[in-house]
Amino acid sequence: MKNISVALILIGSLLLVSANSYGAVTSVGEINVVGETEGIVPATSTVPLIVTLLIDRSLAEPGEEIKTIEVMMPIGFLTQSSYFKGISRDGNQIVARAVASGGSILRVELADAIVDFQNALYEIVFDCQTPNTLILEAVFRVRLRNLQDGPIGEFIRSGQADGKLNNDDFTLQVIPNVPPDPVIGFTAESDGTGENDVTLRWQKSTDPDVNGYLIYRDKEDPIRVENRSSTTYRDVNVLPGNHTYQITAYKTLFLQSERSPIQIVDVSSDTAAPEPPTMLSIITSSDGVEVLWKPSVSRDVVAYRVLFGSSGSSEPEPLPNGEIREVKTEYRFIDNRPLSIGSFTYAVIAIDEADNVSAPVQKKLRIFDKPYPNPFTPLSPDEDFNQVVFPARTLEETSGEFTVLIFDIDGMLVKTLTALPGETELIWDGHDEAGEIVESGVYVYQLQVGESFKTGTLIVAK
Secondary structure, X not given: OHHHHHHHHHHHHHHHHHHHOOOXXXXXEEEEEOOOXXXXXXXXXXXXXXXXXXXXXXXXXXXXOEEEEEXXXXXXXXXXXXXXXXXXXXXXXXXXXXXXXXXXEEEEEEEEEEOOOOEEEEEEEEXXXXXXOOEEEEEOEEEEEOOOOOEOOOOOEEOOOOOOOXXXXXXXXXXXXXXXXXXXXXXXXXXXXXXXOEEEEOOOOOOOOOOEEEEEEOOOOOEEEOOOOOOEEEEOOXXXXXXXXXXXXXXXXXXXXXXXXXXXXXXXOOOOOOOOOEEEEEEEEOOEEEEEEEOOOOOOEEEEEEEEEEOOOOOOEEEEEEEEOOOOOOEEEEEOOOOOOEEEEEEEEEEEOOXXXXXXXXXXXXXXXXXXXXXXXXXXXXXXXXXXXXXXXXXXXXXXXXXXXXXXXXXXXXXXXXXXXXXXXXXXXXXXXXXXXXXXXXXXXXXXXXXXXXXXXXXXXX
16 A cells, blocks of 8 residues: 555656656747738738747757647637748758648648757748737747657747847737828938938828838838838938839738829939048057047948058058958957057048048057157147157067056156056056146156066156
């Protein structure tokens, strides 16, 4: 009797663990409408859906080889085997066949079972018919099945899987299959400042179900404006010539208003120079001279070019490999050539798609073997004179920590400057350790690199 009780307890424990376990294969997933960012579908229509699964098999156990992925649809959603468009793993198509059971279950049977222990992203694309009733939250469920068609763990949990800002869930909302009213007040106007841009304006839709607008230029794919409150859009870099524009409001890509009347615009060639780059700075380091800047505010810039000139040269010239075409939020170019003592100019220009160039934004770089300028004026608005630069090259053929100590004429320590790794210059703006500007007069500095040091005097003139 005692043995029977123990056996029943063990069986019950195993059943409890099985009921609450997700298995060693863990997954997260979501469902979206192809091309949409909102999980919204119109009633009584056929829409393309994409199920995205992030499957982690790093701890998979025997019996958890994946042979079938099963998608169970809510009441009213129907699909067919012929509606299956394919399945991919990490962007590569894999062989599978789909079987629709009763129209409400789509079984994707893989030709080759998944047996490796890698994390992978799977995407299943298929068409689906939506119900004729409105549903606030239609819940889909997805489950993995093994070689024996047994379930692997519980249903896959919903969550961010595709790395995009979209539905991030296994639910869809079914809205009325009623298109919004046409957009009114639509106008198109070419730019009058020399840019080959077109400014489009319209009145905001009052339909609360509208998610945005689609702008049709000629016969090209529409431009999506994903904001219901938008009333303007600037179409940049339009090819010269006549172009037609129309606009629709959309609830989903499959539920749009009628197109607006056609607007015809004559676009001229781009003759306007872009605005120059912003926030240019020059930093010397052990890697060389770093040229840093922020992008131009002009939206048609396609490249930036770094220029260089030395004292005595007429204009800065382009540096070899000094053209950057990537789109970034900030830019960095390193000039690793050894520069001699002297004064140099670095400049950056912006270039648009028509090869118009901006005015240069430029900075001077002075390289000396002693502190400069001396004397200096902390209260000057000119940064060439309101701070003193201590170059590490004051001490040749040395290495180690780079520091500068500044003393007043009585030998009292006024300021300590310590370089970060790789820095080859230290700057003093005339403030002491308390943040106060020092008095005018003569100050003594001690510049040290490693075990070597050099002393000298500075003059502060306020």
